[in-house]
Amino acid sequence: MFLVFTDYNFIFSKTFSHLNCSIGLDVQDGVITERCYGCGRCLPVCPYDKIREVTYVRDAATTADLLRRDDVDAMEIHTSGRQSAQFKELWCALGDSVENLKLIAVSLPNGGASTISSMNEMFSIMKPNLQCFNLWQLDGRPMSGDIGRGATKETIAFAIELAKAINRPPGFLQLAGGTNAHTIDGLRKKGLFQTTSIAVDSSNSADALIGGIAYGGYARKIVGRVLRSMQSEYGGAARIEDHPQHLLMALKEALALVGPVKCS
Template identity: 70%
Template sequence: MALKFSINATISPPNQGKALSFQALVINPFFFFPFFIYKFIIWFSRVMTVKVNYKNSSKTLKNVKNLVNKIGVPSIAPSPHESLQKGNWVKLICGASFEDVVDIRNLSLVYTLAGVDCIDCAADASVVSAVNQGIEAAREILPVRRPWTMISVNDDEDLHFRKAEFDPDDCPLDCSRPCEKACPADAILLEGKKPTAEVANGTDMLGESKGGVITERCYGCGRCFPVCPYNKIREVTYVRDATATAQLVKRNDVDAIEIHTSGSRQITPFEELWDGLGDSVRNLRLVAVSLPNNGETTIPSMNKMYTIMEPRLSCFNLWQLDGRPMSGDIGRGATRESIAFAVQLVAAKDRPPGFLQLAGGTNAHTVAGLKREGLFRKSITKHLTDEKSTANALIGGIAYGGYARKIVGRVLNSLQSQHGLALIEDHPDHLLEALQEAIALVGTVKCYDDPFLTH
């Protein structure tokens, strides 16, 4: 039986006292049937696309979990302190001046899943929050062990605590812009490229830029300085404030601190910084001192600094051997200086207490270099009393900075080019790719048992 309906209405025009009545057209609802079918098909196709994408994402995320479980990260990961004792400690260096909270959060998530023991970042509240957000996001995917969060400070001018700066309006129009090509952090944008302002997961992202140096992304590597043909790029250095750092440590989301020092004969700046930190250091699990190789003066300087720290040192301490600062290149030569530094200090009988950790030029060849010297995961037993003894590795572990960021950064750049400023766990394909890169590096130290772990 056909369906039909009619509408009766009475209208009283304003200028007439007499009512006007009419009957509306008889409407057949099947007249609209093709339109409804079309809308239903569009809706159904969208729903199915979402379901397919969700299914694929779920499958990829499952692959992420399977990969982490396969190599045994949740089950074999000891505490960070135990890693130092065994010689398989791995630290991710986000950069003492690197403040791009989007990348830092995503890097922290990826390397937490890969099993690092510590994540070192700038002594800035928003950066520390980004690290901890990344760690917690990783732990929501899998119940992996939580790495320590470390902040880096300096006692004087230091290569790690500087930024590049220039006015793009001063650049000649015919400049080939070698600075933009040389920057490993993509921190120089010219030709009208503008990062957008977005907010994700409650974290403020990069704001608009008119070109030049993106301050948050610049970590002070200095590669742009010598390539500028017009000498337009300036170096801006800074020293972290001790009082502000002490307040940051007291927030209870910082586990460790690293003091960058020149390690020279003049240690007054180090002493002033240590005094400025006050009792905040009692909240820490680890105090690290990063210093370069100063030859014969290195050990005496280390002993002086340890004497300054010892009265208030209630946690473990570590010496970061910065062999070739700010040089996370891929070649074998980049890591030689850090290994030579390690050989020198291991042989020193009068060095102060504390774990030794390599940094500066570390990359995929560092473990092989330590093995050649017989220093990889090699322990020495110290007799504390007639009944007690302890065995610690000669080299506690390795910190990876520029190289670690580079191998995962390629994936993060791809993620951003496709999806903008995004959380990597929302795109499991990218997360899986980044995690494979991270595990291939971390696994060389952790000795994960998986055939693809070759870099």
């Protein structure tokens, strides 16, 4: 299981109410609350305006209890890269529950000259009870999903800046925000796509400058093409699990995207 804290308020998040479907379709509720992490993308695309936003508070103590169940492997904390006091508040509230994790990811945008100092400050907060791998997710162009070659320039520039910084804290670097099919080529041209050897302290590893690439909006776009094709043929309530040919098409699209990263 992968737990995500969305937005920078950490213990505050959003969910959306279930749909009481009244549009004549034989489908279950449109939003599965347990799987919703508050991205909000469903709101503008529902043609019937049936989805309602509900704000709730995810108590840090409740989250700590979830982590102590020992069936959560990783946690991602989205930050603005500026407000370390809130980060410390969350981290201290989670207490020793984070010791059950295998990976902790901290997402941050490019804060310019203050980026490295912010990373070091957050790492110093985590270090006393950090007993697993840590990863810095570099949001070069947050939530873009653009497909053009130029869209990935910002995230690659962010990666170059962090890779050459000798005083950055330990942790793998992962690109996000603006990543697409052109990202790997851009990294290779800059000599950053080298993942054949990985050291625990990745800040000192010449062979692990970039530890991964996160494909969010772009991945949804390419897989979404398959879903739309299936729905146009079988109706909007069709499930891809019931149509193996479309499921295979979606898997091929996904593997073509992540394969070069996984197999390197």
